[in-house]
Amino acid sequence: MEVFEAIRWRRSVRKFSPQKIEKEKLLKILEAGRLAPSSSNRQAWHFVVVDDEKLIKQIPEKVTIGTKNIISWIKDAPLVIVGCYTKALTHFLAQLYGHENHLIDISIAMTHMVLEATELGIGSCYIGWVNEK
């Protein structure tokens, strides 16, 4: 698939088949994230893969901001990738001047992953309505 095709095809998917995602495909998605550019090449990110069914079912209740119904559809997802960052690993000038480069970096990496998932025929959806703590 051409990059533009993946961009054109991608849409938010909130209904999932029970089919598991093959390890080979997951590794390719993570690799797409790992290869993303980052400010000063700090790669101040961590990707946490949650594939435990019981844990995934708890996510809407545990992490939502407001009502858990906003993200209740997550419970049927076979896989969740949590994009985390460590602000302290970013360039000191970014920290000094309050540049939120870590947010830009993680967003680019997640977009790489979403587009790679699209190429592999896997639907996904960003989730922002979460309590980071």
Ligand SMILES: Cc1cc2nc3c(=O)[nH]c(=O)nc-3n(C[C@H](O)[C@H](O)[C@H](O)COP(=O)(O)O)c2cc1C
């Ligand atoms: C940063 C970000 C956070 C988002 N958070 C949520 C969310 O918490 N729940 C949800 O259902 N969709 C969420 N979305 C998906 C958007 O609602 C969706 O991308 C938008 O409506 C456009 O639709 P499309 O992705 O099908 O093109 C989020 C999208 C982005 C980029």
